[in-house]
Amino acid sequence: MGQAAARVARAVGVFVETTRSGARPADVDGRLPVRLRAWDGSEAGAPADSGAPVVVLNHRRALRRLLWQPGEMGLAHAYVSGDLDVEGDLGEGLAAMWGLVRDGAVTPRRPRLGELPGVVGNAARLGLLGPKPAPPPEAIRLPRFARLHSKLRDRAVIHHHYDAGNAFYELILDANMAYSSGYWADLDAPLTPEDLRAAQDAKLDMVCRKLGLGPGSTLLDVGCGWGSLPIHAAKHFGAQVRGVTIATEQRDHINQRIRAEGLADRVQVDLVDYRDVPTRIEEYGSFDAVSSIEMGEHVGDENYPTFAAILQGALKPGGRALVQQMSRGANHPGGGAFIETYVTPDMVMRPVGDTLTLLQRAGLEVRDVHVMREHYVPTIRAWLATLEAHWDEAVRLAGVRGARMWRLYLAGGALAFEENRMGVDQILLVRPTATGRSGMPATRATFEPEGQKAGTPAP
Missing domain, CATH: 3.40.50.150 (Vaccinia Virus protein VP39)
Known part of the structure; x- marks a missing residue:
């Protein structure tokens, strides 16, 4: 069994804190509000029986998209291109993720100094280092120099x-x-x-x-x-x-x-x-x-x-x-x-x-x-x-x-x-x-x- 999902979980855990009523689980996987399934078949993150959304990373490129464009656009490009999927009902998955952010259960943080070597190493092993992926061709391309609402x-x-x-x-x-x-x-x-x-x-x-x-x-x-x-x-x-x-x-x-x-x-x-x-x-x-x-x-x-x-x-x-x-x-x-x-x-x-x-x-x-x-x-x-x-x-x-x-x-x-x-x-x-x-x-x-x-x- 591969280990890509665990490496992704550790990388995400560096940048995200998840808290509920002040409690912070010690293990990296437990802090994640989703379950991850990577391209090599490995899984990590929230427990399988937790009911948390399952995010499927079909390609390493999904991570690179998220690194270059964190948030809504990185996720959208990854989903539309097929690099990323949400298993089960997409609406329920989006609602669960939005609820975690809205309730303050997920908050971003900067990596600590001692974490930086591990972050760089994980990035290299996961294929995160590279040029910004082009958006899918379905993204709108408007005429250059066309005035707004002309x-x-x-x-x-x-x-x-x-x-x-x-x-x-x-x-x-x-x-x-x-x-x-x-x-x-x-x-x-x-x-x-x-x-x-x-x-x-x-x-x-x-x-x-x-x-x-x-x-x-x-x-x-x-x-x-x-x-x-x-x-x-x-x-x-x-x-x-x-x-x-x-x-x-x-x-x-x-x-x-x-x-x-x-x-x-x-x-x-x-x-x-x-x-x-x-x-x-x-x-x-x-x-x-x-x-x-x-x-x-x-x-x-x-x-x-x-x-x-x-x-x-x-x-x-x-x-x-x-x-x-x-x-x-x-x-x-x-x-x-x-x-x-x-x-x-x-x-x-x-x-x-x-x-x-x-x-x-x-x-x-x-x-x-x-x-x-x-x-x-x-x-x-x-x-x-x-x-x-x-x-x-x-x-x-x-x-x-x-x-x-x-x-x-x-x-x-x-x-x-x-x-x-x-x-x-x-x-x-x-x-x-x-x-x-x-x-x-x-x-x-x-x-x-x-x-x-x-x-x-x-x-």
């Missing part, structure tokens, strides 16, 4: 995010192709495709009712994705809908659905950047309602006042706007190193109160803020369950590393919402008339899905 850079980000193709997203998402949080009547419901579809239908119904849509109502959906809201609003509420997106793949998918559903007279989708919407208003006319579902996170702080003004400017006086948007604490505005490197760079998730201020400054009155954070947990876990159930097909469509990236993204995302490190909110707004009238009902009860017949407009 049209060129935004198009490159969108292209990267959707380059797996519509077939990959059709594999993971529900039949609506809704790539946003659903609304679950039962947050503990089974994570089946039928339950996910019901949760997305409930969310789409609620959005349409909040916007007051009915036969003949006009809706502009900014960043319309694969058309879940435009098609739902037209099919079930009789609305006339215009969607805009900068993703060609999404536009083409929506047009196919429009033809299949016989909705060509009620839904139109244009390949238009949100910043160009004002130049189209003369053609479009003003709208009774405007929506933006989980797109505002991607416009950036410097562009958000423009984004808010565009929503306001597209509305008729008395018209309503609904923004569903992810939020985060003031100290963590981005999506995190992993998301910004592999999934969607340039994200800005601010506290919801700051977003309300920006929307109000654009001349929109805030009428309702609906916190939906807990609803994203089963939504993402349903996507993850579908990914796992169709793993071979996902690998065929996105490649092994691409599928592993999505597994890590979804497992980590569900945990972030569950532990309140990220949130999502529906913000209902109105453009008041010149005399200050809103035309809004006085209670939120008319918006909630419970007790409502699907596709029924609110009073």
Whole structure:
């Protein structure tokens, strides 16, 4: 039996202290919060029967990645590349590791002077010494010199995010192709495709009712994705809908659905950047309602006042706007190193109160803020369950590393919402008339899905 895992355990033990209630086990293995399995088959660390996550080091390169980039990015590169695995449920493993750090059970420390010779010797024997490994090719490479949130850079980000193709997203998402949080009547419901579809239908119904849509109502959906809201609003509420997106793949998918559903007279989708919407208003006319579902996170702080003004400017006086948007604490505005490197760079998730201020400054009155954070947990876990159930097909469509990236993204995302490190909110707004009238009902009860017949407009 090899000894690589024991050497790794000793090396990790030099840099990490683990304590519980002040107790510090004397042996190196006992101090580790995980069980290690190395490339030579050896194991060390937490006892096998402790329930601790099992980290599998498939290659020495995993250690070199962690040495060059300690923390989230080193682990992400190692996992996506296949150099490192977590045995069992990845979400549970991430939760256990995050809990140890959050509770102060794991704290970094500098090696003591007398430990340095052993550290260097272990590093040499373990193959840690060497150049920094290149990140997996799935990491985003953006155009050089492209200004942050310029049209060129935004198009490159969108292209990267959707380059797996519509077939990959059709594999993971529900039949609506809704790539946003659903609304679950039962947050503990089974994570089946039928339950996910019901949760997305409930969310789409609620959005349409909040916007007051009915036969003949006009809706502009900014960043319309694969058309879940435009098609739902037209099919079930009789609305006339215009969607805009900068993703060609999404536009083409929506047009196919429009033809299949016989909705060509009620839904139109244009390949238009949100910043160009004002130049189209003369053609479009003003709208009774405007929506933006989980797109505002991607416009950036410097562009958000423009984004808010565009929503306001597209509305008729008395018209309503609904923004569903992810939020985060003031100290963590981005999506995190992993998301910004592999999934969607340039994200800005601010506290919801700051977003309300920006929307109000654009001349929109805030009428309702609906916190939906807990609803994203089963939504993402349903996507993850579908990914796992169709793993071979996902690998065929996105490649092994691409599928592993999505597994890590979804497992980590569900945990972030569950532990309140990220949130999502529906913000209902109105453009008041010149005399200050809103035309809004006085209670939120008319918006909630419970007790409502699907596709029924609110009073």
